Amino acid sequence: MPSPSLSHRGGTGTATILAVETSCDETSAAVVRDGRYVVSNVTSTQEAIHRRYGGIVPEVASREHLLTIAPVVEEAVEQAGGWPGVDAIASVHGPGLAGSLLVGVNICKALALARDLPLLGINHLEGHIYANWVHDEANPSELPEFPLLALIVSGGHSELVLMRDHGDYQLIGQTRDDAAGEAFDKTARLLGLGYPGGPAIQEAAERRPHPPSPTAVGEGQIRLPRAWLPGTHDFSFSGLKTAVLRLVSSPHEESQEWTAAVAAEFQRSVVEVLVGKTVAAAGELGVRSVALAGGVAANKPLREALQRAVSLPFHCPRLWLCTDNAAMSAAAGYFHLLRGDVAGLDLDVVPGLRLAA
Ligand code: KG4
Numbered sequence: 347m348p349s350p351s352l353s354h355r356g357g358t359g360t361a362t363i364l365a366v367e368t369s370c371d372e373t374s375a376a377v378v379r380d381g382r383y384v385v386s387n388v389t390s391t392q393e394a395i396h397r398r399y400g401g402i403v404p405e406v407a408s409r410e411h412l413l414t415i416a417p418v419v420e421e422a423v424e425q426a427g428g429w430p431g432v433d434a435i436a437s438v439h440g441p442g443l444a445g446s447l448l449v450g451v452n453i454c455k456a457l458a459l460a461r462d463l464p465l466l467g468i469n470h471l472e473g474h475i476y477a478n479w480v481h482d483e484a485n486p487s488e489l490p491e492f493p494l495l496a497l498i499v500s501g502g503h504s505e506l507v508l509m510r511d512h513g514d515y516q517l518i519g520q521t522r523d524d525a526a527g528e529a530f531d532k533t534a535r536l537l538g539l540g541y542p543g544g545p546a547i548q549e550a551a552e553r554r555p556h557p558p559s560p561t562a563v564g565e566g567q568i569r570l571p572r573a574w575l576p577g578t579h580d581f582s583f584s585g586l587k588t589a590v591l592r593l594v595s596s597p598h599e600e601s602q603e604w605t606a607a608v609a610a611e612f613q614r615s616v617v618e619v620l621v622g623k624t625v626a627a628a629g630e631l632g633v634r635s636v637a638l639a640g641g642v643a644a645n646k647p648l649r650e651a652l653q654r655a656v657s658l659p660f661h662c663p664r665l666w667l668c669t670d671n672a673a674m675s676a677a678a679g680y681f682h683l684l685r686g687d688v689a690g691l692d693l694d695v696v697p698g699l700r701l702a703a
């Protein structure tokens with residue numbers, strides 16, 4: 347494996363990374379310059395396929411990755427002007443579905459070997475955090491400052507992570523049961539709102555008339571719990587989901603308005619807890635900035651409420667960078683390369699890979 351020297355580009359730290367992301371149901375490849383500027387990003391989503399089953403079927407996901415990975419990578423490289431501009435290959439090797447990760451990791455290894463390029467092993471969750479570094483070249487904005495508190499909320503994870511520097515992660519709190527995105531997905535299924543649940547719940551809540559009609563189910567009529575778990579920075583969302591199940595199973599008004607009112611109250615409960623816990627942790631840790639990350643970061647009420655509540659510089663990725671994509675992993679890869687954190691060709695998939703202890 348070649349040494350990760352950046353001197354061939356003038357020693358300025360300039361480097362262009364190709365990243366491949368296949369941890370779940372998105373096949374994505376992207377080329378990003380200097381950990382910040384997207385040169386190309388190609389994503390093939392399997393959403394329509396898994397919607398039929400109401401959730402991701404791992405076997406189907408890995409086969410779809412196998413079918414689409416080569417054209418996706420080819421297109422991302424071609425759009426970026428070909429291989430001469432690529433300095434390293436970043437491969438997401440966990441956490442995620444083993445069969446899906448294998449497809450991405452294997453193509454990255456083959457390309458690193460064939461092209462004699464450094465291979466970088468990326469944690470999917472650090473990718474989500476680094477979505478906050480990706481900016482528009484024409485419209486650059488402030489980068490997050492350390493120490494940084496990141497709230498990662500995705501389909502599989504809900505974590506508060508302290509970053510004192512690039513690559514330095516400390517787990518501050520995490521969910522004790524369901525992830526925030528999982529709670530959205532399960533609740534949407536209970537309410538018959540479809541898949542993926544996050545956008546479906548947000549849309550149902552948004553469809554509520556403003557101001558409510560005189561016969562509408564009132565704000566205070568449906569009340570769901572908030573799990574504060576005092577004295578910890580941990581989360582819990584399974585009780586909330588069970589409370590929705592209880593509501594759905596007991597006699598209730600069969601109307602779209604009722605469903606929308608439950609969706610809105612569910613969303614309020616999740617947002618209040620995530621915001622309250624993040625603000626408390628940020629204050630306690632004395633961080634300089636706060637960042638939101640993961641698929642649930644696309645949730646509009648969450649973005650707005652956190653922005654309002656945090657009195658520090660607050661960062662959240664542009665919408666397309668919240669859900670899984672390779673651009674965020676390429677941004678993370680740039681900082682791996684910069685500090686010489688290069689993987690060997692024995693890089694393995696780690697479905698339960700942790701960001702921090
Ligand atoms: O990060 P991600 O794309 O995949 C994982 O790493 O899991 O996150 C997917 C999750 C799903 O649970 C989805 O329902 C949720 O993100 N999500 C949302 C929204 N958009 C996606 N949750 C709430 N509101 C949204 N607008």
Ligand code: ZN
Pocket residue numbers: 470474500501640641669670
């Ligand atoms: Zn993700």
